[in-house]
Amino acid sequence: MLVYVIPILFVVLVGILLLILKQVPEKSAMLTGIGIGMTFIIGLTFTMLIPSFNENWSQNTAKDASRYHAIYLRSDVEKADKDGTTPPLYKGDTNVEFGKLVGYTAQQERGRRVYQREGCMYCHSQQIRPLKGEIARYSIGTSVVPVADEREYIWDQPHFLGTRRIGPDLSREGGKYSDDWHYSHFYYPRQMVNGSIMPAFTWLFDDTDKNIPVPKQDARDLVSYVQTLGFYRQVYDQSLNGGKGGWRPWLKPQDQQYTQNVGESQVLRIDPNINGGKGAQIRGGDKLSPTNKVIPGGTL
Amino acid sequence: MAVQQIMRMQPAAETEKLQHEDLAAKWALWSGVGYIVFFGVLGLLASIKFLIPDLFNGVNYLSWPRIRPVHVQGMIFGWALPVFMAMFYYMVPRLCGTKLWNEKLGIATTLVWSTGVALMVLGVLNPMDTTNPLWSTKGKEYEEWPIVSSGFLMAAWIMLTVNIWSTFVRRTYKQMYVALWYIMGCLMWTSFVYVIGNWPSQLFPANSFMGLNDANVNWFYGHSVVGLIATPAALATAYYFLPKSANAPLYSHKLSLIGFWTLGSIYIWNGAHHMIYGPIPYWLQTVATIFSFLLFVPVLSAVTNFFGTIRGEWHQLRSNVPLKFIVAGTVFYLLVSTQGSFQALRSLNAVTHFTDWVIGHSHMAMFGFVTFFAFAGCYYAVPRMYKRPLYSEGMADWHFWLSFIGFILFSTALWIGGFNQGMEWNNPNLTFISTVNDMKPFWHVRAGGAALMVIGLFIFAWNLFKTATASTPTVGSDGGDGIDALDIPSRTPSSLLSRV
Structure with a gap:
């Protein structure tokens, strides 16, 4: 244009x-x-x-775009937003009529607006550079982190490439930690990472009850966006399909399990079953038990 | 040709009296001075928040990521551009030998512009927590401007351009001194750069302007804000106030024009060097690196010219405050440009990119270079606008040394710390948080340097305020370029012509 x-x-x-x-x-x-x-x-x-x-820079010409980012049909996203469901991923040809495809669900798009408003991109970049030290830093276990590709960004307006890493790069953050970990971290980062200088985003939570702040809609939207970062990025693996090769998510399930476990062990919860039935704050705790409550503002 | 000879050769007709009201200049000046104190304090708060992250905990509009863009944008568009507008209103009539076309339009320009800046502060600090794009940040570095505030800025810039250009075409001096070229460049380039940077994503359907297209335009704009808006304005100021305050003719007019055209044609290509090793095409990064090195041409031509001009006048540095700021600013200009060119090299960029090194670099550009030239212009022009001597030379001296030492502490700490951090990131055995902890001593030094700089700003504002409001009788009369009040002998544009 x-x-x-x-x-x-x-x-x-x-x-x-x-x-x-x-x-x-x-x-x-x-x-x-x-x-x-x-x-x-x-x-x-x-x-x-x-x-x-550059042909990889626009949605209707990018090759293999669905290997690099989630893609949804705009109509699916709008319908799912009304029903409160999750829209199905679009797997077909990206070379369809201009404007029919989007990269984010309605909630994730709202989360991007919160990310933008809170200025996350001033401290966190969203690009892995093709440098040895950088790949080693952001790889997990045997999952080697893929470097940034232009096709990952075609759904972003505004872009959040970033120029500064006061905190670590976030482009492969999706799926590493649970939502609970993120809520706790957003409410008071220093209880999760000792020495962190990240601001506490307490206004994203309803903390009328100081012991158990409840994430507001903004926090839920933000976390739903953060969980998509790099989550749908696939890599070509020659060892798949008996040596024929194939695509797989960059983060292998066992490596994801490992980071999830590390994250879970940091989350503060109230476990009602200990301390003689009175309940107490503990790190970790049973995520699956419905009576265990996350305490984003806990002080252990 | 010796200075005295040139001065003797001046025709008497050129020294005829022209009474300049300088109303527009005064309004723009006070808008800028008010904003630099405000945004300086915000910057200091941002540097303290590195040390005490829980400071003002829970106050959403004082969280670090919200005050940081306000500090950056405020310093460029709230301080630098209004004060350079004031310098334009002061210089252009004197260099054109005519009155400013319309003083009232100038006052209106400042009012509209400062309203736009105030709206930007409101929208980016965002105490109302809105995500409405009309009122909230656009979320891209350097182009945060909420849509409503962009409208005010563009209207004000059109008013400024009409005013200055109308003064140009009514000029009585045929010779166009190089400062006028840079002012014309600044007026033209700013209009293009600002519109391109702030409007496509709003004007065009969202799908055609996404991802790396967006990033490329963002960095074209981000680099041009410094290179094509602040730099020509600062150089115009220096090209006028250096010969005036040193009372020496410009070294070379031809050299300055080489600098002008190369600045215009080379700076635009540099934006992509902010994404070296990023997901943009490799050839584009290489082009950006090459053009970053070509920047030595305009930089060295300006720096050579400035040092050539004060050749033989170095003894004045002891007592001449504007000259002190210009010389320090020239040295910083040379340093920041050299640093910038080398930072665009892939090998160095791999280490320094994303670290605090870059923050030290950008402050050398906006504070050490641009702001020092603006300070010099203020110290020279304000006494002449108000036709009174400067309130206190001693305070001006204190301002200089506080700014200078504060800035050296600030940036040296960030360069050493940032380089160290970049090297540590390449060692995957160190956790990220341990590299953050290693930066903390450097951040303490940085906050100390920032505090010195902000104290200097308060002294500066107080000194100018007392100069403007003092009850001392006015000294002489500030006429056309030929007749300056106070101790500086008469200069005319022809006496600003070059030595070689």
């Missing part, structure tokens, strides 16, 4: 300037202005527009 609009705007602008020029006695100032504009536009065309023809 911009490819056509900018040259047209430019021609119109030059035309207006030339018309003004006819009536101005002192022409050199105007000519200088036109020169400045021309220099600028030539540079602009090359830096901004030419890279945009």
